[in-house]
Amino acid sequence: MISAATPDVATAVARLRALLGDRLHEPGDSGFATTTRLWNGAVERTPALVAPCLNADEVADAVRIAARCHLPLSVRSGGHDWAGRALREGGLVLDLTGMRAVRVDPDAATVTIGGGATAAEMLAAARPYDLVVPTGTVGDVGIAGLTLAGGYGPLCGRFGLTLDNLLGAEVVLADGRRVTADARHDAELYWALRGGGGNVGVVTELRYRAHRLPGVLAGMIMFALAEAPAVLRGYGALVAEAPDELTVMTGFLPGPAGEPVIFICPFYSGPDLDAGLPWMDRLRALGTPLVDQINPMPYADAMRMFDGGMVDGNHYLLRTRWLPALTDGAVDTLVAAARQVSSPFSAVAVHHFHGAATRVRLADTAFGLRTDHLMTEIIAAWAPGEPAGPHREWADRTSAALAPLALPGGYPNLLAPEETDRVRLAYGANWARLRRAKRHYDPRDLITAVPTLPPSGH
Structure with a gap:
């Protein structure tokens, strides 16, 4: 597990500084408070570093640095997880809020978004074409985090959960590899992404099926x-x-x-x-x-x-x-x-x-x-x-x-982080398969998301 070795923060700072320059934030600098501010003001966690990334190559490089320096990872996109799991205490936060591009293909009826895009941004881009992707009920929520754990919303009955409309994703794995996950490429990863909470990789891009809905x-x-x-x-x-x-x-x-x-x-x-x-x-x-x-x-x-x-x-x-x-x-x-x-x-x-x-x-x-x-x-x-x-x-x-x-x-x-028994029950018959996926894609438990799935145990 990642916690078996002492984190080498100094080396991580040097390597990430070379990669990101002044975009890298440490506790006490002017940008740290902004990049660690979440919707829930009750969250009190202090990561070691925040790495605002602008593309998947930077994410992959940052993940490799974290692995080499034994720094656990968390991901901040919309910042709306109430329990604050976007901020891993003493770890490296990958801030994807700069990756918010939205591309709409009206002929194929698909919408592709960056890992930091919000539901409101996605809907605004699709609106001129009378297209929608099912979302939750709050526009400021990051669509990636919503998708990876479920996505209850007002179109659930007609079009399913948000995750049911995910056609594929670009993912950076815990070893820094960039892969595509969809029905034809790494189908097991694609399965785990749809509801598994994002514990198996850092999702940098998501592609959705869109539906014509003028009103x-x-x-x-x-x-x-x-x-x-x-x-x-x-x-x-x-x-x-x-x-x-x-x-x-x-x-x-x-x-x-x-x-x-x-x-x-x-x-x-x-x-x-x-x-x-x-x-x-x-x-x-x-x-x-x-x-x-x-x-x-x-x-x-x-x-x-x-x-x-x-x-x-x-x-x-x-x-x-x-x-x-x-x-x-x-x-x-x-x-x-x-x-x-x-x-x-x-x-x-x-x-x-x-x-x-x-x-x-x-x-x-x-x-x-x-x-x-x-x-x-x-x-x-x-x-x-x-x-x-x-x-x-x-x-x-x-x-x-x-x-x-x-x-x-x-x-x-x-679910609260301490409700581990209920997390297991939430997945029911899918729990064992999801656990195997976690061990396969992130055997050192580098990545924490929602809900937390340790690489071994219950």
Whole structure:
């Protein structure tokens, strides 16, 4: 393992300085704080060095230097991993935020992006051609990190997870080799990249299947907290019969009066948007809307709904559970969490997994759950300077209450680093194969990503 030898930081600095010049950052210099700043201000990790790379050749050279100098690696692209795994304590951070090029081939209906591109940048480039690639719900998220662990999002029912649309990738392996991974080249690496969390290499470029989608019928409906039990029960019944074209989020957001509100966020992506109107009427009828903003719009515009909802620099702690359905017990637990929320910044989101995403065979990608379910995201958020204890307790209490109602495991992108048993359960039948891939491609455990997969053991 990489930790068996003492890191030679001085030699790494000399070699990386020759490669990158003033772009290399060390603790204390003017660029270090900027390149180690993450969305979650609670993360306190100090890497030894940050190497902003502008192309795959630089990434490959930096990886070889790290291996020779026994420096563990992590990768920063979007910087939105809440647990801060982009920053490896005492290690070398490969900062890919300078690799953000997006190329669209409208004839082939493909989009190719650099390893540091965000979802919003990818969608903006594809928009003139009425093309989309399925994304998550926040535009600032790095698309590479989203893809490599999953990619729940508003087009899940029609087009699958983000990873289901990955056609191929350019990868720098732990020994510095640059390889192509797709269905015809290194199919095992391609398999592991789709859901394995990025532990098997540094992904410098990704190529996606794009879909023609001029617009969606989408927006936000909000109800008072008092209506939450009825709204959630109605939501659970409705999504159980929703067509592929309709994917619906729900949950609780901070309200203007200090009390959370329950929200419903539908995306209808069928070719005839008018066919989605009756579904919108059914959602409105779940209660008495405080806010009712449903309109046809380009998908890229609809993605802006959650921009700014989670403020960069606030402190965050996330917990997650996979629910097979919204049972009465699950409804009661979620409503209690909203009523007992410890901070006006905290939220709960329930993501809808169905349709096309369920028709991918479990063995075809590393992602470990392909049955209909609801992914629950418990988001504790508080201002810097506040004690973390009450917020952690709220999130942990909610997660524990949902545990008896949940499926094993959980979404790897949201599991905490210490939840190693749940990481294993998240991959289910794919775990052993993913472990073999990790040992094959990174036998010295040079690369850390989401979730952490040690090269030997459990």
